[in-house]
Amino acid sequence: MDTQSELSSSKTIIAFLANQFPNCFTAEGNAKPLKIGIFQDIIDRFADNVQFSKTKLRLALRLYTASWRYLYCIKEGANRVDLDGNACDTVTSEQASHAAELLKASKAKVKAQRESKNKEQANANPPRSPKGTSNKSVAQNVRVSTKHVTNISRPKFKSTPKLNKPTVEQLQIGSNVKIILGSKPVSAIIANIEKENIKVKVPSGMELTVTIEHILV
Structure with a gap:
């Protein structure tokens, strides 16, 4: 040097x-x-x-x-x-x-200079909402979505009419009844009545023979 x-x-x-x-x-x-x-x-x-x-x-x-x-x-x-x-x-x-x-x-x-610089950068680059969507509309969409989810999570069920055992007078050929098969009543139409045996036809086309104890109206 x-x-x-x-x-x-x-x-x-x-x-x-x-x-x-x-x-x-x-x-x-x-x-x-x-x-x-x-x-x-x-x-x-x-x-x-x-x-x-x-x-x-x-x-x-x-x-x-x-x-x-x-x-x-x-x-x-x-x-x-x-x-x-x-x-x-x-x-x-x-x-x-x-x-x-x-x-x-x-x-x-x-420290003050660093904080000032960070603040300036934050002001120069504010967070952006999705293109074409304002912050207000986003908030509204969130509220609507939440409401929709709430409605889905709490469905309303229609009450099922109570079924009763039929009387002999209510059993007529062609009458719509319910027959007990398994855990749920199944719709059926009375096709024939032979004393205690009642022949019914279910929607699938199958004919069954049941007794009055298995029928509801």
Whole structure:
């Protein structure tokens, strides 16, 4: 890196410092508290062979010391280091408190920005109803469907007329009666009467012979 333009950004300057002074600066991971006045130490160390401007160096150091990983390391009693990694002084309680406040404020700002961005995205992309259907019509369809299901789930049955045993006078050839076959009465027509035996014809065309006990009217 022989030209000043090669170290024009804060990121490249920090990477350069981490490479030149690994016991003091780090490009990633845990940081160490820096000696008060480290800016001037850097200028003095490079003398006239500085590969970045003082303004850009100041901005890079400001960015470095404002990062979360640096603010995390500013704890009361922690050793500050010089360019060679030598302990020179310690972090005071006031400095530690100030760093904690800056970290809290920075996190709150990031959270607020994230929430604002999510809100903007939600407003820009509202949930859509099916094509050609408004939210109101969807709600109406749901109510109608629910009502329809309710009606289906509660069918109305017609009451079945009560059947009685017939009298002898009610048994006439050609009369419509019910005969007991299994569990349900079956419609039939009296075809012939021979004393106690009564011949009936069911809808299937079959003729059966039953007694009066098996007939209902």
